[in-house]
Amino acid sequence: MNETIKFHHVARAFYFEPLALEQSAMLACHMYLWPRITGQVQDSAPLTASAADGPTSPQHVKATGGSAHMRKQIAMPAMQSNGPFAPTTILDPSYYWTIDGKPGIAVIPLNGMISKGASPFAEACMGALNPDRISHALNQALAAKDIKTIVLDIGSPGGRTTATPELAALVKQATQTRGKTVYAFTDTHIASAAEWIASQCDEVIMTGSASLGSIGTYLAFLNPKVAMQMQGYALELFSQGTHKALGMPGRDLTQADREYLQGTVDKCNAEFIAAVKSGRPKASEESLRDAKMYAADDAIRHGLADGIVSSWDEFVSLL
Numbered sequence: 142m143n144e145t146i147k148f149h150h151v152a153r154a155f156y157f158e159p160l161a162l163e164q165s166a167m168l169a170c171h172m173y174l175w176p177r178i179t180g181q182v183q184d185s186a187p188l189t190a191s192a193a194d195g196p197t198s199p200q201h202v203k204a205t206g207g208s209a210h211m212r213k214q215i216a217m218p219a220m221q222s223n224g225p226f227a228p229t230t231i232l233d234p235s236y237y238w239t240i241d242g243k244p245g246i247a248v249i250p251l252n253g254m255i256s257k258g259a260s261p262f263a264e265a266c267m268g269a270l271n272p273d274r275i276s277h278a279l280n281q282a283l284a285a286k287d288i289k290t291i292v293l294d295i296g297s298p299g300g301r302t303t304a305t306p307e308l309a310a311l312v313k314q315a316t317q318t319r320g321k322t323v324y325a326f327t328d329t330h331i332a333s334a335a336e337w338i339a340s341q342c343d344e345v346i347m348t349g350s351a352s353l354g355s356i357g358t359y360l361a362f363l364n365p366k367v368a369m370q371m372q373g374y375a376l377e378l379f380s381q382g383t384h385k386a387l388g389m390p391g392r393d394l395t396q397a398d399r400e401y402l403q404g405t406v407d408k409c410n411a412e413f414i415a416a417v418k419s420g421r422p423k424a425s426e427e428s429l430r431d432a433k434m435y436a437a438d439d440a441i442r443h444g445l446a447d448g449i450v451s452s453w454d455e456f457v458s459l460l
């Protein structure tokens with residue numbers, strides 16, 4: 142019970158709000174979260190790490206040695222650690238990074254599961270992505286007069302829908318800003334909430350083995366009533382309000398609860414579909430209906446992408 146109270150924000154975000162998250166990612170998260178939220182596992186440290194524990198390594202300094210082949214993974218300012226007892230020095234406040242020889246291009250990485258409020262620790266070590274980080278980077282790139290091209294470098298299964306519509310709207314605003322062109326690029330995958338965002342770009346470019354899609358929204362409700370009964374205890378609930386205590390372990394869903402939850406999903410999904418239709422007017426009805434992931438050639442055929450390249454380097458050479 143203590144763990145359930147301690148992580149109520151995690152439970153609400155993952156189990157009681159609509160998700161636009163590719164299903165395999167949802168299953169992986171559930172298998173990790175559920176035993177910790179319900180107190181079956183006590184290793185709470187990864188879920189409660191301080192935001193101050195975030196990474197401080199430079200993100201705009203050219204990679205060398207064993208990481209020279211890697212693109213920047215997190216949108217953050219370039220920082221230099223001055224030792225355990227000295228303040229960190231900010232070398233460059235820009236959250237985006239630029240390409241050698243092409244200073245007019247701002248690259249903003251979007252890697253991981255989109256989760257409003259995720260700490261820097263969760264982003265660096267647990268595969269989360271706080272959309273506020275991306276919004277900040279976008280605003281910086283929009284304000285920079287020397288930046289003419291913005292690239293969203295995406296590798297994300299989607300995630301929470303909280304803050305996703307606002308971030309997608311900001312991307313749309315960027316495409317309508319005079320003198321700015323916005324591209325989405327992936328050589329891995331763009332799914333669900335990430336597709337919501339990418340669909341607002343001027344163009345979407347993929348490598349041949351990458352995938353894109355999973356347009357849809359869902360809410361997965363779990364009721365451990367039977368497990369509780371097998372352990373010898375049951376819920377006695379006293380409440381007022383039609384949906385009060387909805388999601389309380391052992392409380393069955395009423396028909397009114399089901400209609401309410403389905404309504405939240407329907408409303409969110411309608412907003413998702415409307416955004417994709419606006420950003421990708423040639424998107425097929427099948428792609429908007431069936432929540433499928435598409436390989437690059439099929440993504441183009443269904444109106445979700447615009448071109449295929451062999452690599453990031455080829456994509457950059459064409460900008």
